Amino acid sequence: MTHGSGQSPHRSGPTEKCGVVGVALDDRAAARPLYYSLYALQHRGQESAGIVTHDGFQQHDHVEMGLVGDAFDEADIERLNGDSGIGHVRYPTAGSVDKSCAQPFTVSFKSGSLALSHNGNLVNAGEIRDELAGLGHAFTSDGDTEVIAHDLARNLLEADLVRAVKRTMSRIHGSYSLTIMHDETVLGVRDPEGNRPLCIGELDDGYVLASESAAIDTLDGDLVRDVQPGELVVLHEDGSGFDSYQLVEQENTAHCFFEHVYFARPDSVIDDELVYEVRRELGRHLWDESGIETDVVMPVPDSGRAFASGYAEAAQEAGSTTEFAEGLMKNRYVGRTFIMPTQDERERAVRLKLNPIKSTVEGKTVTLIDDSIVRGTTSTQLVALLKDCGAEEVHMRIGAPPIVAPCYMGIDMATREELIAANQDVEDIREAIEADSLSYLSIDAVADALNRSRADLCLGCVTGEYPYDIDGESTDREVERPVIGGQDLAADD
Incomplete structure (x- = not known):
């Protein structure tokens, strides 16, 4: 099993996994559209960026550590020849933080060339790796993407191609959205439970596959639809269309609710829902479940903004005098990797990133809205910051249920041991962060806002029960794990 071993101490909240993209165009170089798409997906991964293209004769690749703007220059883009290609931005959840695990991952073999971009996390990668290594496959990284590529x-x-993908899907177990290039053919695959997002877009001269529709918007394209759970989509090499193969069908999906709560861009449409409107609806539910009369309601920027907007609107509709206000200003030039070697500097970091607007806060009762509480450190600092600025009361409202367990699916x-809600109830947490009151959103409210049943969502981090069979953890459904080392003949049907 390969999965994240916890966050870097520099990061205060959950970190998104990866972003993937693939394009097939009619007589236009793919590199620049891929580059723009990766910029649109930068929020999904900031450790490395890469593009692989194919010109009909050979692959061309450029993969570097760092942000998209640092990883590529004009000469790099010009060298990436070909009308088709795939791209990737990565934050590591399985594998090392170095170039050996940066993606797309490429491999050459007797039947041609292969490149893969992966968003998600396999839970049986170790078993498959051991089997393939025993068959003579040599691995150059410790990431699970290379396992998929070799298989x-x-x-x-x-x-x-279609049967090969189906065979691999019958063996790998876990969360994955993939863009793959076999020679010049680009394809997209989504795991049978649809844990990670993937969508199809149409351009004037071709088609695009991307983790989020915001990447399609950046290319002036039109969103066609989501790739369905268990579906393989093969883009035509001339950009004229795509073929669809429903390779696996499951009774229930396992969509990650945190995509809508936190990770995805608010202007993206995921599984037919505009993320911004979902967040506003979550805020409305938050008022309905635990609204409190205060002078102002304010978001923790940026992720709390849509929640606070919906909360304030529902409050006003209910006759409350609570007003929406921007009470915290964000310093956008403090990066995620800001070095904080001492406890005093870690405590000061929140003031570097967020500064209160005194006139909004002083002498006021405040409702502060955030998307989640992970360790509780940032919430504690924000409550203290607002009270130091003169707030009479600070009430925290959280647009998600308490996070009580880790994620094995790529977050x-x-x-x-680090999760504040793992072994403490809400009142314990309220005391720890020194808020005047604290309430979280219920799981049922999340399902309602997403227009889905609880059975079709991955709720492992808030229930401790996972939709995949993970060693040492409980599962919330019947899961049949693939048999490693044996070929399921039905996979070729």
Whole structure:
């Protein structure tokens, strides 16, 4: 099993996994549209960025550590020839933080060339790696993407593209949205439970696959639809269309609710829902469940803004005099990797990133809205900051249920020992962060806002029960794990 081992001490909240993209165009170089798409997906990964293209004869690749703007220059883009390609931005949740695990991952074999971009996390990668290593496969990284690449390459020696993908899907277990390039053919695959997002967009001269629709918007394209759970989409090499193959069907999905709560861009449409409107609806539910009369309601920027807007609107509709206000200003030039070697500097960091507007806060009762509480450190500092600025009361409202367990599906989240809600109830947490009151949103409210049943959501981090069979953890459904080392003949049907 490969999964995140907890966050870097520099990070105060959960960190998104990765972003993937793939394009097939009609007689236009793919590199620049891929580059723009990765910029649109930068929020999903900031450790490395990469693009692989194919010109009909050979692959071209450029993968570097760092942000998209640092990883590529004009000469790099010009060298990436070809009308088709895939791209990736990465934050590591499985594997090392170095270039060996940066993506897209490429491999050459007897049947051609292969490149993969992966968003998600496998829970049986170790088993498959051991088997393939025993068959002579040499691995150059400790990431699970290379495991998928080797397994698919092996299957492509014995089967056509669709059957090879289906065989690999029958073996890998966990969360994955993939963009793949086999020679110049680009394809997208979403795991049978649809844990990670993936969508299809149409351009004037081709098609695009991307983690979020915001990338399609950046290319002036139109969102066609989501890739369905268990579906393989193959883009035509000339950009004229795509073929669809529903390879696996599951009774229930396992959509990650945190995509809507925190990770995705608010202007993206994921699983037919505009993220911004979902967050506003979550805020409305937050008022309905635990609204409190205060002078102002303010967001923790930036992720709390839509929640606070919906909360304030519902409050006013209910006759409350609570007003929406921007009470915290964010310093956008403090990066995620800001070095804080001492406890005093860590405590000061919140003031570097967020500064209160005194006229909004002083002498006021305040409702502060955030998307989640992980360790509780930032919430404690924000409550103290507002009270130091003259707030009479600070009430915290959280637009998600308490996070009580880690994520194994590709989110870098704290360990159980670090999660403040893992072993404490809401009142304990309220006392720890020194808020005047604290309430979280219920799981049922989240499901309602997403227009989905609880059975179709991945709620592992807030229930401790996972939709995948993970060693040492409980599962919330019947899960049949693939048999490693044996080939399921039904996979070729």
